[in-house]
Every structure is written in C-alpha cells, then in structure tokens.
Amino acid sequence: MGILNLTEDSFYDGGKNNSLKKALKHTEKMIKEGATFIDVGVATSKPGSPLIKSKEELERLLPYLSVLLKEFPKTHISIDTYNSEVAKKSLDMGVSMINDISGGILDSNMYDVVAQHPVPYVMMHMQGIPENMQQHALYEDVVTQVAHFFSNQIKKATAAGIQDILIDPGFGFGKQKEHNFKLLQNLNHFKIFNSPILMGVSRKSMIYKTLQLDAEQALNGTTALHAWGLDRGVHMLRVHDVKEAKECIDLWSALQMF
Helix, strand or coil: CEEEECCCCCCCCCCCCCCHHHHHHHHHHHHHHCCCEEEEECCCCCCCCCCCCHHHHHHHHHHHHHHHHHHCCCCEEEEECCCHHHHHHHHHHCCCEEEECCCCCCCCCHHHHHHCCCCCEEEECCCCCCCCHHHHCCCCCHHHHHHHHHHHHHHHHHHHCCCCEEEECCCCCCCCHHHHHHHHHCHHHHHHHCCCEEECCCCCHHHHCCCCCCHHHCHHHHHHHHHHHHHCCCCEECECCHHHHHHHHHHHHHHCCC
C-alpha cells in the first residue's frame, strides 16, 4: 500500500504532493514500483494534530480523487479517513477500501456506511485522538489491550454487515516506543482474529529515535522492520517507499519456498 499524502504537514512527506500534477506523478511512480493499493489522505494524523471536519476534508480530497480514479482505473484506491461522510462519498465514486485510523470510534456511522459497499475496511487501533494520543499512551499490557479493542470492534463491524476487515495495531498512535516494539514482537498474537494484518511503520519515530536519526534517514530501518513484520504474519505494508518494500516482500516470499 503506497501512501499518497495530500496534506501540508504530514510528519515525513507533507507538502511533497500538494498539487495535482505532483500527486499524479507520484501515484504513477508507486504503481510502477509495485503498489497494489494507493492510500489517499488529506488530513494529517501526526501527534498533536486536530481532527478535520468532513466538509473541509471533502473540499481537499475530491479534486484529487476524481482525477485519480479517472487516470488509474485499474488501481485500487484506498481512502484514509475517519469521517463516514467522506467514506460514503468516496465509496460512491468507486474507491476500493476505507482505512480508518480510529477503527470506527470517531464516527458511529462508519460501519453502516462501509457495510453498504463490498469493499475491505482497515480497522486501526488508536489510543485517544491525534491531538492528545501521546498523552494517553498508558497500558498495563499493550498487546492484550489492543487485542481486546479488536475483539470488540470486529464484533460491531461484523454485526453492521462488514465482511472484509483488515486490522492494524496502530504503531505510533498513542503508543510509546516500547509499546510499538512489544506489538511488533507479538504480531503473531493477532492471528486469532483471522483477519489480514496491515503494518504501518514506514519512517516512524520508533525507528529513527531508536537509531538516533530522523525520518529522512529511516528507510533502512523501515525495511528491517518490514521483514520482521512479514515473518510475524503481516499481510500488507503501508509505505512511503514502494520499491524498497516490494523488494523486501519479494525476497521474503522467495525465502518461504525453501
């Protein structure tokens, strides 16, 4: 899953794709490098950022989305949103997936909206909201508590009629470094839900703070964590650097043949 950030203040690539020409060029590059999904987001979710209203999100998103769907009709487009109104409009236009960082918590209508379309839904765990999530990064047992969240929310989503759910432990979303590595170490635990696992660690602080670098220098560390994630049961990688992630997947897949 290649990331297409259309926001000015994303933690790594904010502002890099802030024109239609740049967005189309980057999307084409990611597709050529092997992306199966392009995950489009216009709202930053970095720590400390406020929530975005549906109206503002749609005003930012729609001019890009209509062209992306037209220019890349054979590519699966995912929309990174926690607003059901945005999800509904996007799904009606023909997108292939909804990626909800709140797992249905921030908008009670999200499950009903997604259930009306035969598309996958990514359910991520987040402690609090982006504006205050790092203040709520407190756990007695992060693996057990994240699993409990999925248990509850999967039941609700399934009851609403969603048939295809991916789960994302939410690395960096209301977690300290030690929580992130504990989740990575125990990804196999989440196989109990029989849902594909999505992993989003690309260039995040758990990597560059551990290595005493910055996000720009965190590609090598990202690739290392991707390999360990695949070995622990991850099914999809959400990444900034598609070429390197695809190489990691191909090499890991080759390893499984021997």
